[in-house]
Amino acid sequence: MLKPQATSTRELVSLDGIWSFAVVTTTDVDEERIWTGVIPPKLQAPVPASYNDIFVQESIRGHVGWVYYQRQVFVPHGWSQERYFLRLDAATHQGRVYVDEHFVVEHIGGYTPFEAEITNLVAPGQPFRLTVLVNNELTWHTIPPGRVEVGQNGERKQYYQHDFFNYSGLARSVWLYSVPTVAVDDITVKTDVDGTTGFVDFEIKTSQSIDEDRVQVSLIDEVGSLIYQTVGHKNRAVVKSAHLWEPGAAYLYQLRVEIMAAPGSGIVLDSYQLAVGVRSVKVIGNRFLINDKPFYFTGFGRHEDAPVRGKGHDNAYMIHDFHLMGWTGANSFRCSHYPYAEEVLEYADRHGIVVIDETPAVGLNLGIVGGVFGVKPSPKSSPLTFSPDTINDKTQSAHAQAIRELIARDKNHPCVVMWAVANEPASAEPGVREYMEPLVTLNRQLDPTRPVCFANMIHAPVEKDTITDLFDVLCLNRYYGWYAYNADLDTAEQALEEDLLGWQKKYGNPIIMSEYGADTQVGLHATLDVPWSEEYQSRLLDMYHRVFDRVDSVVGEHVWNFADFQCPTTIFRIDGNKKGIFTRDRRPKSAAQTLRRRWTEQKTYE
Ligand code: GCB
Structure with a gap:
């Protein structure tokens, strides 16, 4: 799917700006048929931006279900010989588009673009009312999955297994563009x-x-x-x-x-x-080769996340973030845990930054919820991740569609060197192989040129994991010294080394540590190993780096996370996940110097 472009034969009109906005209170949007009339601009919302943090009402921030966006648009009068399309770079997680009273397109999947031709609906020079309905509900059949439950107060609440806030709305640009008949x-x-x-x-x-x-x-x-x-x-x-x-x-x-x-x-x-x-x-033996030379990944797992705009794409933040990454000596990052705005990949192409591109398949793991994120586990009776009542065939179809759309969008980017099919699926649970194998096959059919990986988590250690042989590169997310052996870096160091050597021995593939890190409250200092202190974050990273340098198959290190980011609130996610090397407003914690020393001084890896 080509990104729209202004050329000598094509025109591109940005529909970004301030739109009328309303939160839907009715349960049946089809009955209300709001698109047949004008939505009063009592509330207005910026596009692109997640709507959640724009307003000051919890009823909007935590709203579960549909919202309406509306604005007026003119088709340029010179387009009489052209075909023209509406394109939404993303609607998180489900979008429905109406031109005046006509339904034109629906799309499920919150991080990939969709479009519809409207040539026959509006004449050149004419205005039309563009209404976009956006739904943020996650179910067992969406990627990422989640579930909605009605609480004792009668309010609907969204639960999900992943560790970032369910930012919603039109977080990327909206376009009207023309193409010639033969194009x-x-x-x-x-x-x-x-x-x-x-x-x-x-x-x-x-x-x-x-x-x-x-x-x-x-x-x-x-x-x-x-x-x-x-x-x-x-x-x-x-x-x-x-x-x-x-x-x-x-x-x-x-x-x-x-x-x-x-x-x-x-x-x-x-x-x-x-x-x-x-x-x-290429992947040869335990080496990851770019242009036939071994490449060692330094960098981060990241999020699209910023104050106020949530996941709203912003070129100023984007370019600043790239400069901060460059300053640390990072040469790469993972689009954890969903495809990022295409502008990000274009920038990475232009500046030679290496990218691992990931689908939004995060949270396919019921074992993780209670233990790690403090989120209520479900279903109450069955903890199995893969079952007819939880992650099932329909989820798998949605996941396959997410893979298709990711590759269709990003296949031509030189920066993308590997596809990540999922983050931390329950890869030791029954049913995971049956679920994953066809998806990996599909991924390879769609793009035979790039290696494929998934990020493994500690609950599926080398002796229990059942899917790693399907992949080319081992990506491991590990939290020794944090969730395990907290404040005991000596034991953590031993455990990490044993873990890595176990994978190296069994598979002989390249290993990337795709997540490691520690929550850190900026400004908290300690001489001893005090978790949450800036010194502890640095020492923990140093410990990992010592181990990486002793294990031959390690070909990369992506710290979790580039910056602090917003999460659902729990007793240990106070205003977000604080594992950032930078704060949410992009100020460096001390560990930024630790990384900078390592990544700028030690440039070459065999
Ligand atoms: C993980 C997840 C990531 C979390 C992180 C954490 O394993 O992949 O999404 O944010 O741990 O900080 O717990």
Whole structure:
């Protein structure tokens, strides 16, 4: 699915701004049919932003169910020869779109885009009322899963197994854009490298079937020189002495696809340009290779999270966060625990930051809830994660759809070097293999070029886990020194080393420590090993680093988390998860220096 783009043949209108907003109190939105009229602007909400922290009422912040967004839109009068689409970069978790009284599209899945053609509904130059309904309910059949229960006070409450706040609404941009009748519909690029030669395989889908010689494809380098040109839907560009896309040293070619009115006519009907980074990714033995060189991941698990805007995308925060990561010496991050805004991946492409791209499949684990997050476990009678009443075939279909949409959106980004299918599924429980295996197969069919992983958690140690052999890279989330052996870093160090050596011995795959860290209250200092102090966070990280340097298969370290982030409140999540190396407003805790020392001084790994 191509990101909309303004080119010589396409126009793009941002619908971001201030929309009318209402929280739905009725249980049946179809009966209310709010989209048939104007919603009074009593409340207004910014787009893009999660709506939860904008207002000051708990009834809005903790609302479970539908909300309405509405605004007026004009179709530009010059679009009479064009087709035009509405595109929502995300609606978390379910969106329904109406143009005046017409239903145009519905989408489930809170972190991937969707769109609808509206050419036949509104004439150029005409205004229309755009109403978007957004529902934030998580059920056993959504990804991520959750469940809604009615409390003693009669209020509906959302429960879920993951450790971040259920921010909701239109947290990413909304667009109206035009494309010509005959247009480029999709482009798939795969690259490879052999010595100094780069290969760019491309495949183009067009909106109508057209002759090969009307599709013109050009590859242009960073100084604007044309280095390859051909006609046809599918081919391989061979680039001698290619400028490779390297971690920390990105190089982006532009693949320009043009649809010509007739071969040689010089008349371009449609034009789309895609940034292409030429690089290869391989897993060989216990090494992760980018361009045939061992790559060692330094960086973070992150969240899209900021004060007031929640998960609302914001370019200022985004670029600042990249600079803070660069300052620590991070070369990579994981999109934990859902696909991030496409702007983030574009920025990572441009600046050579390596990304592990994850589906929103977090919380497929009922064993975790009571123990770790203090959230009420369910169902009361059965603690099994995979069962007809809990995570089941329908959840699996939603998960498959999440994989399809993630790959459709992100397949062309050079920064994405690996797909993470899930975070901490109950990988030692019965039913997990039957659930996961088809999803891994699907992922590999959709993209055979990138390795696949999932993040394993401590409840599924090497002797109990039943799915690791399905994957290429071992990603381990470990909290020795925090949830286990708290304030006892010596025992934690031994346990961590034994754990890692056990995986190394059994699988021989590359190992990435995909989470490790400690909650830390900024400003709390202690000379002894006092959990929550800034010194303890640093010492805990140092302890992990000593162990990583002793275990050959470790090829990466992603600290949990880049910054403090918001969670459902429990007695040990006081105004959020405090494992950030930066506070929520992006000020460094002492541990930032610990990482900076390690990651900027020790640059090369064998
Ligand atoms: C985990 C989860 C992450 C949590 C973290 C924690 O294992 O993957 O989402 O936030 O632990 O801090 O407990």
